[in-house]
Amino acid sequence: MKITPQIEALYLRFLSNEITEAELNRLLDYFNVAESADLHTLIEAELLDVDDEYHGNENLDRHLNNIHHIISASIDAADEKPRTVRLQPAFKSLLKIAASILVVLSIGYLGYTYLFKQADILPGRSLATLKLSNGHEINLDTLANQAIATVNGVQITKLAGDRIVYTHVNAVSDTNSYLQTITTPLGGKYKVTLTDGTQVVLNSGSTLTFPIGFNQAQRRVTLSGEAYFEVSKDAEHPFVVSSGRERITVLGTKFNISAYPDDDFISTALLEGKVNCLDVNTNSNLILHPGEAALIQNNQLSKSTVDVSDMAAWQQGFFAFENEELAVVMKRLSRWYQLDVDYTSIPEKRIYARINMQENLTTVLDMLSITSGLKFKIEGRRVTVMK
Structure with a gap:
């Protein structure tokens, strides 16, 4: 997926602390599917700016080690204010490094119910x-x-x-x-x-x-x-x-x-x-x-x-779960998204939800998490339910 002016604009809004939640989701979805060469092109200019700022700074390694703490803080902030994503101005310079390294390392979307969002799984x-x-x-x-x-x-x-x-x-x-x-x-x-x-x-x-x-x-x-x-x-x-x-x-x-x-x-x-x-x-x-x-x-x-x-809602393009056992729900999802579900981890839980079958897997699991209070861990195509 090539870099577009829209992607560049989203990246700049991210680095200037102006990005919204919806825009951040689109940017991170691009990070997950983009070619490495395109990612390097996207972040090169900002890395050069950061290098000028930190050149010769013996504390750079310490700042890099703190990146994950900043990421965790931003997740907590997103949980508290789910409609927007805002980072503190004091982190502006370090944010440039963090954002670029996240891209290079292919660290995906750190969401509300997942520790890591890998490349999203598309629907059937x-x-x-x-x-x-x-x-x-x-x-x-x-x-x-x-x-x-x-x-x-x-x-x-x-x-x-x-x-x-x-x-x-x-x-x-x-x-x-x-x-x-x-x-x-x-x-x-x-x-x-x-x-x-x-x-x-x-x-x-x-x-x-x-x-x-x-x-x-x-x-x-x-x-x-x-x-x-x-x-x-x-x-x-x-x-x-x-x-x-x-x-x-x-x-x-x-x-x-x-x-x-x-x-x-x-x-x-x-x-x-x-x-x-x-x-x-x-x-x-x-x-x-x-x-x-x-x-x-x-x-x-x-x-x-x-x-x-x-x-019969599935033939009209919807999952319709009305007091459905979670194990049955996960089996239906496994057939549509080609998943390997860890059924030993599934608690006894009843689900009420109506979800469009054209949503990507992470969106579906987000919705189930909201209705059930459970969390879901995705590793490749393996899904584990976490209480």
Whole structure:
């Protein structure tokens, strides 16, 4: 990331003790991603000024050793007055050295809930791999708006953004035997329109297997992970989703299923219509109505009244945590930000928060810290919860 006039202006405001909190955040974000050569160019002039001031000064080493104490003092000041960042005028000359050394050493943002903010971790994005019925795999994020293939009378098209669409172009007798698989990696999300018009949004770390077209009594798909469905109505051809030990049967409806293999539960939340939930292990079943959720856990199938809009908020770009266990919250974050979470450090805590999924990780953890009173330590992609 090259130096811009805006970055230079922010740096000068920093050294003149006029920078605001928001401006400091932007400057330090630049420090984290800039090339070393660009950083040296940015600070060279100020270092020369400082060198003239301190040339031959035997106390320079002592001043440099005190830099971290000044940094700590500025953090305390920021905690006391979170809306602005002000440093004492007496530190002006030493601040120039401190700021430059911070850059050179790549010491990141010393924030309100972290001791060190490393290069920020970006949120997930539209990523998926499509495996065709012939075994050929396509990385969808490398494709432009274009037709991908035509298989047995069905055209597969990649639309601009994050969706693939299956469309009948010729009448054929057999499409169910041509299975397709779309997989989102951790940190990925993608949308699919099936040949019957059903809309599916896949969350990160999920896989959907489906026929290229539906021409049998039931429209069957298989899910591993989490997906939001808006099923096209067809009274004569029920839509069936198999996800682990659960089987959902619907005619036309909107619902969300979370069935990750590494979770100890499967949950289904119904927004519209009516669905039948079957636990294939125990052969028990129940009917869901809008505003209800089914849960399979500990060999039991149960249902409850919930705010189903929160359970499906992820497909609209939000984390919605309503009295959610912190361990569950961190697992959801780990899938979206590709984190290694230290679950042994997580206390029993319930979280209430609604957060935009396009925020960088540190912003998300800042918000969780405010609502929970906890602190979070980031080391690379490993996150530890600190009481």
